[in-house]
Amino acid sequence: MINFQQVSKKFPTGQIALEEIDVEIPDGDFIFIVGPSGAGKSTLLKLLTREILPTTGTIFYNKEDIFKIPAKKIPQLRRKIGTVFQDFKLLLNRTVFENVALPLEVLGRSDAEIEKIVSVTLDKVGILDKAESFPLQLSGGEIQRTAIARAIVSSPEVLLADEPTGDLDPKTAKEIVELLNQINSELKTTILMATHNMTIVDHFKKRILELDNGKLVKDHKTTKTHETN
Amino acid sequence: MKQIKKTFRLLRRSPYQALAAALAMSLTFFVSSVFVVLIIGGQMVLNYIERRPQVIVFFKDDVNDTQINEIINEVDSTNLSSGVKYVSKEEALAIYRERNKDDPLLLESVTADFLPASIDISVKKAQDINGIAQIVKDRPEVDKVITPENLVNQLVKWTSTLRLGGIVFVTTLLSVSFLIVIMVIGMRIAIRREEISIMSLVGATKWYIAKPFFIEGALYGIIGSSIAVFLVYGALLFYSPNIQEFLGPIQVFPIDPRFFLYLWAGEGLVAAAVGIIGAGIALARYLRVK
Numbered sequence: 001m002i003n004f005q006q007v008s009k010k011f012p013t014g015q016i017a018l019e020e021i022d023v024e025i026p027d028g029d030f031i032f033i034v035g036p037s038g039a040g041k042s043t044l045l046k047l048l049t050r051e052i053l054p055t056t057g058t059i060f061y062n063k064e065d066i067f068k069i070p071a072k073k074i075p076q077l078r079r080k081i082g083t084v085f086q087d088f089k090l091l092l093n094r095t096v097f098e099n100v101a102l103p104l105e106v107l108g109r110s111d112a113e114i115e116k117i118v119s120v121t122l123d124k125v126g127i128l129d130k131a132e133s134f135p136l137q138l139s140g141g142e143i144q145r146t147a148i149a150r151a152i153v154s155s156p157e158v159l160l161a162d163e164p165t166g167d168l169d170p171k172t173a174k175e176i177v178e179l180l181n182q183i184n185s186e187l188k189t190t191i192l193m194a195t196h197n198m199t200i201v202d203h204f205k206k207r208i209l210e211l212d213n214g215k216l217v218k219d220h221k222t223t224k225t226h227e228t229n
Numbered sequence: 230m231k232q233i234k235k236t237f238r239l240l241r242r243s244p245y246q247a248l249a250a251a252l253a254m255s256l257t258f259f260v261s262s263v264f265v266v267l268i269i270g271g272q273m274v275l276n277y278i279e280r281r282p283q284v285i286v287f288f289k290d291d292v293n294d295t296q297i298n299e300i301i302n303e304v305d306s307t308n309l310s311s312g313v314k315y316v317s318k319e320e321a322l323a324i325y326r327e328r329n330k331d332d333p334l335l336l337e338s339v340t341a342d343f344l345p346a347s348i349d350i351s352v353k354k355a356q357d358i359n360g361i362a363q364i365v366k367d368r369p370e371v372d373k374v375i376t377p378e379n380l381v382n383q384l385v386k387w388t389s390t391l392r393l394g395g396i397v398f399v400t401t402l403l404s405v406s407f408l409i410v411i412m413v414i415g416m417r418i419a420i421r422r423e424e425i426s427i428m429s430l431v432g433a434t435k436w437y438i439a440k441p442f443f444i445e446g447a448l449y450g451i452i453g454s455s456i457a458v459f460l461v462y463g464a465l466l467f468y469s470p471n472i473q474e475f476l477g478p479i480q481v482f483p484i485d486p487r488f489f490l491y492l493w494a495g496e497g498l499v500a501a502a503v504g505i506i507g508a509g510i511a512l513a514r515y516l517r518v519k
Contacts (some may be wrong), residue, residue: 049430072434079432089427093242103431111231150431 001027002048002158002190007057009043009214017043019214020057025192027157030184032201033194035211041194042086044211045160048192049081050074061158079107082151082189084161088143090135096122096146097131103154117153125149125179141172145179152183159183161193165200173200236444243420246413247449253409254453254504255460257402258496262461264395265492270481271388275355277479278381283358284350284365285375290342292370297346300368304350307364309357314349321347345372355381403503410449410507411514414442418515425516439512446508450500458493 002025009018018040025031033041046052047059050066058065061077069077082103090099097118104114122128125145127138135143144164151159161180165173177193177200184191195201201208210218240247288297301313316324321344329335350365352358362376418425425438465472469482 051430075429075432075434075437078430083430085430089423089430091424091427102428106428106431106433106437154432 001025001060001062003060004044005057005060007044007047007054007059009040009047009052010055016214018047018054018211021216023209023216023219025190027190028184028188030181030191030204030206031193031209032204032206033192033209033211034196034198034201036196038213039211040214041196041211042162043214045083045162045192045194048158048160049078049083075106079103079154080156081158081160082154082156084144084147084151084159084164086162086166086194088135088147090143090146090150092135095132095134096127096138096142096149099135099146100149100153102150107154118149121149121153124152140168141176144168144172144176148176148179148183152187152189155187156189158190158192161191163194163196165195165197170199173197174203177204232440232444236441236448239417239421239441240445240448243417246416247445250406250409250413250449251452251456253406254449254500255456256453257399257406258454258457258500259460260402261395261399261496262457262492264391264399266461266465268388268392268395269488271384271391273481274476274479275381275384275388278355278377278384281351283352283355283377283381284361285347286350286365286371287345287347287373287375288370289372290345292346296370297348300365300370301348303364304348304361307361309352309354309361310350311353312351316347316349318342318344318346321345355385406453407503407507410446410504411511413449414446414508414511415515417445418442418511435516439508439516442508442512442516443505446504446506446511447501448504450502450504451497454496454500455493458489458496461492462489 002023004021004023004025007018007021008016010016021040021044033044035041043052047054048061048066050069053067058067060066061080066077091102094102100118100121101114104117109117119128119131122131125148127142127145127149130138130142130146133142135146138146148161148164151161159180164180165176168176180191180193181204183189208218208220209216210220286300297315301315304310304313318341322339322341325339325344326336350361352361358376358381362374365371366374428438465484473480473482
């Protein structure tokens with residue numbers, strides 16, 4: 001359970017990214033966070049991994065105030081939360097296999113375990129045949145699948161996906177979200193996906209948090225009332 | 230082992246920086262080793278001289294045994310000497326004959342009466358030669374006192390200067406190596422900034438991120454000091470005949486191999502510590518993990 005309580009974030013430039021956000025996210029939920037660019041979607045996700053701190057308010061994760069966790073325990077929090085970054089953040093000098101293996105290496109898993117788990121994960125996201133390729137040799141969809149594989153390889157409780165369909169064609173975008181949906185239903189992973197692709201949002205009929213200028217303007221299920229873009 | 234393999238893989242990616250750091254360490258510890266060898270060699274020469282009779286006291290012809298014993302007791306009572314040996318006129322003649330056995334002309338006319346009785350005094354510390362010489366010089370029974378005062382004083386001065394110069398020089402080089410390690414590891418952190426940031430976001434602890442850099446710093450030190458000790462060992466082996474010829478009767482070779490083992494271990498430890506501390510400073514300075 002993730003619980004946002006009166007969370008506000010104001011950057012030193014004076015820009016208000018989030019304003020008094022109150023949201024409760026049950027375990028196993030799949031939520032789209034929508035809104036125009038600059039609405040605060042990425043800020044909301046970065047707060048969850050403690051990349052940034054709120055100006056006021058707090059977030060409880062499994063009843064624990066994540067901003068009161070001592071610095072040395074932040075890695076433990078991040079191991080429970082997988083992230084698919086907007087800019088992928090893949091290491092270009094490492095193969096797909098090595099990129100996906102990174103969270104397991106960090107956890108201190110043995111080589112044999114890493115080999116097995118990474119192969120299963122790559123198979124799950126459909127890029128097992130690309131294991132030895134480097135990111136620059138991949139298509140947009142394959143890069144995104146690599147990023148998803150890295151995010152789920154350590155079986156996190158929560159998966160954050162920041163604009164995972166941003167630069168993808170509609171077909172690949174749909175495939176990627178279907179993959180996330182499959183992860184959500186099979187592994188019971190809580191998924192928070194930031195997007196402004198309303199076609200996708202309308203298609204999957206999940207809970208939606210709509211942000212505008214840092215404010216939560218709607219919290220509802222898709223009813224196909226949105227204009228598609 | 231996995232971490233060391235990983236560190237070597239990272240070193241291979243930018244070998245020139247690694248080479249610069251290891252060579253700086255080599256230079257530092259090469260110079261250190263040379264100074265250590267010179268200081269120990271100088272000390273061996275000093276010890277050799279100290280073990281030899283350094284003060285020779287010649288007596289006048291009319292001096293009797295009681296007077297000589299009195300002087301020997303006086304020298305003993307200073308507690309500065311490690312030994313006093315009495316050489317009678319007859320013994321002096323025997324020594325003279327032995328030294329000149331190949332020159333009959335020199336032996337012909339010499340009898341024990343021509344040669345004075347003497348005592349050979351060995352001092353515990355070379356610095357005390359002058360003090361002992363002063364004690365016996367003013368005695369009326371004494372004809373002449375011979376000391377290698379200048380040579381010893383110079384040797385003591387040289388070894389002290391060598392020690393001081395070595396400390397200053399090696400400290401300077403250590404500081405340079407230290408700064409090079411900080412700079413090289415700082416650059417590596419900068420190059421791997423994105424990777425570090427990603428590792429942090431997937432849950433790596435600071436220690437997990439920092440460990441390869443500490444290993445890298447230690448490796449620079451260990452590799453650098455090993456090269457240095459190996460070079461000094463090789464150079465000493467190669468030049469040992471020349472060095473021994475220069476030192477004459479002072480036996481310094483063969484050098485016990487354990488000496489180089491201890492030197493290698495000692496310098497390896499210091500070098501690894503320099504590398505690790507340098508890496509620590511670079512990490513504290515450049516590693517900013519959110």
